[in-house]
Amino acid sequence: MRNKQKGSALYFAIIIMGVLFTLGMSATTMFISQLKMIESIGLSITAFYAADTGTEEILYYWGRFDELEWEEEHELTEGVYYMYKEEERESGEWWDESNITSIGSHRGVRRAIMMVRRTSPPDE
Numbered sequence: 001m002r003n004k005q006k007g008s009a010l011y012f013a014i015i016i017m018g019v020l021f022t023l024g025m026s027a028t029t030m031f032i033s034q035l036k037m038i039e040s041i042g043l044s045i046t047a048f049y050a051a052d053t054g055t056e057e058i059l060y061y062w063g064r065f066d067e068l069e070w071e072e073e074h075e076l077t078e079g080v081y082y083m084y085k086e087e088e089r090e091s092g093e094w095w096d097e098s099n100i101t102s103i104g105s106h107r108g109v110r111r112a113i114m115m116v117r118r119t120s121p122p123d124e
Helices: 008-060
Strands: 074-077 080-091 096-106 109-119
Touching (some): 008 074, 008 109
Antiparallel strands (some): 074 080, 080 096, 096 109
């Protein structure tokens, strides 16, 4: 009867090691995916603040839009860019309206901030 139980400890140890290995691998996989998500959030925040820099520049040149370099990328730091563009939206009897969008990007992640500009048409 003792001969039949000699190999059972080895099987039991292999099963325990397999379970521990599986738990360790799943914990490592979850940890790596969390790290990637944290990095993505950081890139998104940087891209948002780059877009915010574009809106600040637009507000600074609010009455002098001809001085702005529209639809050209401006580099803040290495790999961080912003640009802005204006799209005519609609016109009324006494006003013109357009969308101004500032887009920030950092290593492939893009974030945008949109403003609506409403002005009176020039006197004819």
